[in-house]
Amino acid sequence: MVDDEPLALNILEGYIKQLPHLELAGRCSNPLEAISLLKSKPVDILFLDINMPVLNGLSLLKSLSNPPRVILTTAYRDYALESYDLNVLDYLLKPISLERFIIAVNKYLPANSAERVMLNEPALTDERFIYFKADKKMIKVFLKDILWIESLKDYVKVITRERQIVTYERISYLEEKLPDELFMRIHRSFVIAANHIQSFSTTFVQVNGAELPIGRLYKNEVIKQLTQHS
Numbered sequence: 363m364v365d366d367e368p369l370a371l372n373i374l375e376g377y378i379k380q381l382p383h384l385e386l387a388g389r390c391s392n393p394l395e396a397i398s399l400l401k402s403k404p405v406d407i408l409f410l411d412i413n414m415p416v417l418n419g420l421s422l423l424k425s426l427s428n429p430p431r432v433i434l435t436t437a438y439r440d441y442a443l444e445s446y447d448l449n450v451l452d453y454l455l456k457p458i459s460l461e462r463f464i465i466a467v468n469k470y471l472p473a474n475s476a477e478r479v480m481l482n483e484p485a486l487t488d489e490r491f492i493y494f495k496a497d498k499k500m501i502k503v504f505l506k507d508i509l510w511i512e513s514l515k516d517y518v519k520v521i522t523r524e525r526q527i528v529t530y531e532r533i534s535y536l537e538e539k540l541p542d543e544l545f546m547r548i549h550r551s552f553v554i555a556a557n558h559i560q561s562f563s564t565t566f567v568q569v570n571g572a573e574l575p576i577g578r579l580y581k582n583e584v585i586k587q588l589t590q591h592s
Contacts (some may be wrong), residue, residue, distance in 0.1 A: 376543025
């Protein structure tokens with residue numbers, strides 16, 4: 363994987379861990395690291411971001427004499443035509459869903475391969491879930507549907523696009539229970555879903571149109587993860 367954004371690498375790494383036939387050969391924060399890695403070990407699929415400083419992904423691809431199969435990962439549609447001239451395997455627009463990721467990986471495998479992932483398999487369509495106790499019942503919520511979680515002292519409010527659930531729980535407990543590759547703590551009162559981040563600044567993260575504050579004690583770590591600098 364090659365991307366100058368640690369958050370993007372974390373998301374892809376989380377997806378790779380869910381597919382048993384994929385093994386992560388390495389993660390690189392710039393194309394120069396990737397060139398060195400490609401010389402040192404065999405790589406079948408290269409997940410490659412396009413917009414990076416010093417050398418962009420397409421320039422890296424053009425410089426390789428014998429490149430592996432390439433799946434481009436980018437927030438921009440503008441390069442689609444040029445990328446297909448370079449015979450890439452697929453072109454993924456960020457934010458990348460697990461389902462779209464699986465479709466891209468399946469293009470590498472023969473149609474009759476036993477390793478191809480069927481998207482109706484619950485364990486591999488990111489159907490992980492958690493139960494919250496509210497209104498005298500246990501409510502099932504899929505992790506992929508959670509936008510953010512807000513602390514209300516001894517309670518938390520779980521926000522999805524469809525509903526809000528208030529349950530008796532501490533946010534610190536949920537932070538430990540939720541997978542690190544999908545969620546991050548940005549404030550003593552907020553845990554957010556990384557896949558749903560729309561934009562951010564040094565003081566807030568925007569999720570589903572809402573601006574959620576970055577806490578002073580969390581700022582350095584959050585900015586480290588969200589910016590291009592590791």
